[in-house]
Amino acid sequence: MAYPEPLEALIVAFEAFPGVGRVTAERLAFHVLREPSARGLAPAIERAARDTKRCSTCGNVTERDPCPICADPARDAATLAVVEEPRHVEAMERAACFRGRYHVLMGALNPAEGTEAEHLGVRNLVERVRAGGVREVILATDPDAEGEATALYVVDALERALDEPPLVTRLARGLPAGSALEYLHRGILEDALEGRRAVGRRAVE
């Protein structure tokens, strides 16, 4: 009654994707068998895995290291926006409201799902700021519980590690709570950036 082994292996591979259960995995696997056009998936996966890496400066996904944004002399290196995921860089670039550079954490604090602080690129961020030239760190993590916890963690890490921490700001409140950065339209993102406020030690000076 079992599926042929190669088909079962494909189903298991689909099941490894986040949010994909057995039933969806079976549906996807049969779709691949039925639709020749779906077979571009395998080479696309191989190519994405082979030809992309993380930028050693900002942590974003890139074909070249450093990534085009880190390599662009026209981008303000003194202002860093800290975001959770590469798709948030994408959203801010689409909105075209930010001319600084980024630092991509690759996640948010979520102990329940196993994302602890040491998995995030916070240590790299501290070293990057320690190296000098950064005047402001803008915390552009999502306005949800994980994003807020991550923002607090980053401020704390910067202030504990550095004698002279940079100005740390947070995107303005007024962002729809629980919303993800990438779904915000340009105007909202621009307002949130414009209305950012100082947090941490420098906020009380």
Ligand SMILES: [Zn+2]
């Ligand atoms: Zn980069």
